[in-house]
Amino acid sequence: MGGPFPGMDPWLEEPSLWSGVHASLIIYIRDQLQPQLRPRYIAAVEERVYVATADRMVIPDVSVRRGRKDEPAPSVTAVLQPDEPVVVEVVEDEVHEPYLHIIDPHSGEQIVTVIEVLSPSNKVKGEGRDLYLAKQQQVLSSEANLVEIDLLRSGPYALGVPEADAQQVGRYDYLVAVSRARDRHKRFFLYPRLVRDPLPRLAIPLRPTDADVILDLQPLLDRVYDIGGYEDRIDYGKPCIPRLQTDDEVWAQELIRSWQAARHA
Helix, strand or coil, X not given: CCCCCCCCCHHHHCHHHHHHHHHHHHHXXXXXXXXXXXXXXXXXXXXXXXXXXXXXXXXXXXXCCCCCCXXXXXXXXXXXXXXXXXXXXXXXXXXXXXXXXXXXXXXXXXXXXXXXXXXXXXXCCCHHHHHHHHHHHHHHCCCCEEEEEECCCCCCCCCCCXXXXXXXXXXXXXXXXXXXXXXXXXXXXXXXXXCCCCCCEEEECCCCCCCCEEEXXXXXXXXXXXXXXHHHCCCCCCCCCCCCCHHHHHHHHHHHHHHHHHHXX
């Protein structure tokens, strides 16, 4: 069934929800591709692990003591006390980001295609973005194909196709970019989508001598929504983050009202 939207649900972009969406989507992509790949290839889930730091300010309690009128004034020789500092604790979180490799088990598990679903940490300054971009350039310099799925509207651009070239497709909210090893220096294959559009059905390249396999993203996202119970976790009464454009927001609210009415009919 899925949620109220025909394509990507922008409320799923909330960072507190996205890690679960991301992990499930990677698994479902593998499950959809595996029967098309076997026995020639295997889709394997890999994981990028790094430590992210977040600053948390801890402000100490301040007690104010008023002296009695008959309390003697402090001596000029009293020992000076330091001011109360503001303590900043550096909290380290170990981040696990899954992605997919399509490998050839008959040639020493050589990587044929890499499939990435972007996370918020890939689109903000920090170690997560640095590691992602380094891996991206490593793949683009190799003989492997690269598929990048960006379902996040926030954050700076992070795909392998140059941003100026991606802008040739016009306005989009979500973008999938496919870089085929054999066409690497000539072209990228892009699937732009607006929030009102269903997610694409895309061709996943393998070796040049093999036919592409098909990845149909929309039913996978619908499954993520249903199995994850997001209809009971999302508060559609609050704006999504980032907010939609005004006309899209009006459209989205009408869609949500109709969906909620049908659920309770």
